[in-house]
Amino acid sequence: MNAPALxxxxxxxxxxxxxxxSMKSHESLLNDTVDHVFDVVGNSPRVAEFAHVSIITFNTDAHVVLELSDIETVENLPTITCQGTTNYGKMFQLVKQRIDADISGLTHDGRRAVLRPAVFILTDGEPMDKDWATQFNALTDASWRRRPHIISYGFGTANATVLGKIATKAAYLATDVDKEKEAIVSMLTSLLNTLVASASAQEFRIPDDVPGYTRVPIEFVD
Structure with missing residues (x-):
């Protein structure tokens, strides 16, 4: 019997x-823009083959909206809804759990090389929970081989210092946009451009600049 192709x-x-x-007024925009990103990636076979995508939302709790998926197989995206408070700890905990399960699944599926995961966080405020650092430290522990690259984007009342603390690769704060909706669109466009560039290079590449955002210093250097 021949071995399965890698x-x-x-x-x-x-x-x-x-x-x-606080994101309630942006629900429709979030859903429309995320749909657009998936449409573009789904119509780009090289990108779709390279990047499998999951959507996780967080408020009072954290939720898997879309499990890690081959974008070409996703027919309909679940609707994103906004409510509750902003808690980081449960989000970091869930992201770690999902990475562990997802990488094991990709390896079992025959992927010859699973790159270090990339996590893109979009937030419009500061965390309400004060003990989130414990979960963040577990997620980014240098001894954990599956620790992700984290890129944070903040707008509205997001704090530059906090954005720097939760990023390992880059942190961006919206400073040059007049409307919050422009910040959301610019962030998701940045995600799309990152996936396109990374697929072309076959390695993780992040943009030097994001329109409307200023890059802020990060405390955790990967």
Missing amino acids: KSKCLPTYLVIDTSS
Whole structure:
């Protein structure tokens, strides 16, 4: 019996969205823009083959909205809804759990090289829970081989210092946009551009600049 063919490289990608009540007015925009990103990636076979994407939302609790998926197989995206408060700890805990399960699944599926996961966090405020650092430290522990690259994007009342603390690769704060909706669209466009560039290079590549955002210093250097 012939051994199964090994599949190409894969970048597990996690879009993590703050869906607390302060984001309620942006629900339609979030859903429409996320749909657009998936449409573009789904129509780009090279990108779709390279990047498998999961959507996780967080408010008072954290939720898997879309399990890690081959984008070409996703027919309909679940609707994102906003309510509750902004808690980081449960989100970091869930992201770690999902990465562990997802990478094991990709390896079992025959991926010859699963790259270190990429986590893109979009938030419009500061965390209400004060002990989130414990879960963040577990997620980014240098002894854990599956620890992800984390890129944070903040707008609204997001704090630059906090954004720097929860990022390992880059942190961005919206400063040059007049409307919050422009910040959301710019962030998701940045995610799309990152996936396209990374697929082309077959390695993780992040943008130097994000329109409307200023890059802020990060405390955790990967």
